[in-house]
Amino acid sequence: MDTRKGSIRILMFPWLAHGHISPFLELAKSLAKRNFVTYICSSPVNLNSISKNLSSKDSISVKFVELQIPATPELPPHYHTTNGLPPHLMSNLKRALDMARPAFSTLLQTLKPDLVLYDFLQPWAPEEAESQNIPAMVFLCAGAAAGSFFMYDWLKPRSGYPFPAIYFREHELCRLVEFGSDTNGAGRVLNCVKRSCDVVLIKTFRELEGQYIDFVSDLIGKRCVPVGPLVQEVGCDMENEGNDIIEWLDRKDRRSTVFASFGSEYFLSANEIKEIAHGLELSGLNFIWVLRFHRGDEKIKIEEKLPEGFLERVEGRGRVVEEWAPQRRILSHPSVGGFLSHCGWSSVMEGVYSAVPIIAVPMHLDQPLNARLVAAVGFGEEVVRSREGNLDRGEVARVLKKVVVGKSGEGLRRRVEELSEKMREEGEKEIDSVAEELMVTLVRRRERSNLKSENSMKKLNVMITENRGGMLAENT
Numbered sequence: 001m002d003t004r005k006g007s008i009r010i011l012m013f014p015w016l017a018h019g020h021i022s023p024f025l026e027l028a029k030s031l032a033k034r035n036f037v038t039y040i041c042s043s044p045v046n047l048n049s050i051s052k053n054l055s056s057k058d059s060i061s062v063k064f065v066e067l068q069i070p071a072t073p074e075l076p077p078h079y080h081t082t083n084g085l086p087p088h089l090m091s092n093l094k095r096a097l098d099m100a101r102p103a104f105s106t107l108l109q110t111l112k113p114d115l116v117l118y119d120f121l122q123p124w125a126p127e128e129a130e131s132q133n134i135p136a137m138v139f140l141c142a143g144a145a146a147g148s149f150f151m152y153d154w155l156k157p158r159s160g161y162p163f164p165a166i167y168f169r170e171h172e173l174c175r176l177v178e179f180g181s182d183t184n185g186a187g188r189v190l191n192c193v194k195r196s197c198d199v200v201l202i203k204t205f206r207e208l209e210g211q212y213i214d215f216v217s218d219l220i221g222k223r224c225v226p227v228g229p230l231v232q233e234v235g236c237d238m239e240n241e242g243n244d245i246i247e248w249l250d251r252k253d254r255r256s257t258v259f260a261s262f263g264s265e266y267f268l269s270a271n272e273i274k275e276i277a278h279g280l281e282l283s284g285l286n287f288i289w290v291l292r293f294h295r296g297d298e299k300i301k302i303e304e305k306l307p308e309g310f311l312e313r314v315e316g317r318g319r320v321v322e323e324w325a326p327q328r329r330i331l332s333h334p335s336v337g338g339f340l341s342h343c344g345w346s347s348v349m350e351g352v353y354s355a356v357p358i359i360a361v362p363m364h365l366d367q368p369l370n371a372r373l374v375a376a377v378g379f380g381e382e383v384v385r386s387r388e389g390n391l392d393r394g395e396v397a398r399v400l401k402k403v404v405v406g407k408s409g410e411g412l413r414r415r416v417e418e419l420s421e422k423m424r425e426e427g428e429k430e431i432d433s434v435a436e437e438l439m440v441t442l443v444r445r446r447e448r449s450n451l452k453s454e455n456s457m458k459k460l461n462v463m464i465t466e467n468r469g470g471m472l473a474e475n476t
């Protein structure tokens with residue numbers, strides 16, 4: 001039962017990844033301040049992983065709804081997330097989500113939301129919504145620069161159409177095939193975009209990617225509406241996470257320490273571990289390194305994966321963290337002066353939000369394009385691999401020192417501080433415009449469909465007045 005009478009009700013349906021369900025949750029929390037009630041549907045394991053980021057106040061207007069995904073021997077329920085998933089099971093997970101289509105349809109019949117917000121890998125979600133006369137809109141959790149490259153590559157516009165000013169290096173192209181070739185990743189994304197009604201929401205902000213937002217809008221023939229960075233606040237819910245790491249950072253000088261992390265679903269190869277370990281050691285800098293392995297590798301002893309004697313040699317200035325680290329909290333610590341990152345999009349947004357320059361070591365998917373953007377906009381530098389795509393410890397150490405303690409690092413820091421300020425200014429305004437887009441979409445739908453009866457339009461107008469009233473009240 002809605003706790004707010006007359007609120008506009010949204011069902012959100014993110015892909016089964018931590019780097020996706022978090023932005024959807026942050027968007028739901030922001031819309032709750034604008035009088036929307038949101039139901040986030042995902043697998044139990046995913047909802048459980050974000051439950052600590054939902055305060056009791058948020059949970060008045062943000063509800064979790066479990067989507068039962070059929071379990072199979074190779075994909076038991078605790079594998080219904082990309083967080084820690086053995087990489088060879090990623091395609092199985094996409095197919096398992098497809099098998100949840102009937103359960104999703106039932107959810108729609110039960111909840112009867114006013115609108116559905118879905119993600120980039122489930123093109124059947126808007127079909128199910130439309131079959132029940134519910135408008136559906138896609139929310140892309142990656143960046144617009146990466147989106148402009150992929151959309152250009154997949155849509156192949158007429159010759160002479162301007163090419164996006166972002167590119168892959170030769171050795172990175174072969175890793176593109178990973179993008180679900182056997183589950184037609186490109187086709188899924190394209191259909192999700194094509195079936196989105198009216199606009200496409202995208203997790204970015206104009207100061208950072210304005211030219212790419214306009215490029216994608218023109219290319220796909222739909223307006224791309226930036227929703228802002230959606231970075232999770234470092235709030236009371238995270239206060240107790242990783243206290244020992246925070247206390248360790250408290251004992252380090254301001255901006256003296258590198259935070260190294262590679263996201264929730266990428267697991268470094270043996271060679272990458274070796275070169276990054278030696279690079280961190282050679283840099284002479286303090287560091288916190290999140291070195292995680294996928295669930296299938298539970299019995300791993302971390303010292304067996306690191307160079308001989310590495311932990312002893314860096315004792316006191318470096319720490320290797322095997323478990324899930326409070327990334328937002330660490331990045332906001334004054335002792336952190338550089339972020340060695342794979343450039344997953346949420347990590348890039350969080351680096352900017354905390355005004356920490358990025359040492360980019362992209363791995364796959366959109367990350368190389370995000371890394372090009374980081375360097376082009378001037379808030380970080382990329383560790384360039386060899387032509388064969390190998391990392392080199394000397395190059396890792398060189399870029400680390402240049403960004404964290406070098407003269408040119410000051411320019412990067414100034415730029416990321418500027419961006420961070422702009423990001424915070426724009427954030428609230430962008431959520432207001434998203435709220436308006438959602439309401440306009442509803443009005444258009446009611447006017448076009450058989451719901452344009454006097455009574456239904458009157459009810460909708462009351463809801464919208466309430467929402468706008470709610471937004472004003474929240475903002476005063």
Ligand SMILES: C[C@@H]1O[C@H](OP(=O)(O)OP(=O)(O)OC[C@H]2O[C@@H](n3ccc(=O)[nH]c3=O)[C@H](O)[C@@H]2O)[C@H](O)[C@H](O)[C@H]1O
Nearest residue numbers: 019141142263264265324325327344345346347365367
């Ligand atoms: C959109 C897509 O998300 C994917 O997710 P992935 O988890 O790899 O990376 P992030 O987007 O940085 O998302 C990772 C998220 O997990 C959080 N985190 C991670 C590790 C940890 O120990 N502690 C944490 O709090 C981190 O703060 C961030 O919010 C792909 O990369 C893809 O390239 C990217 O564009």
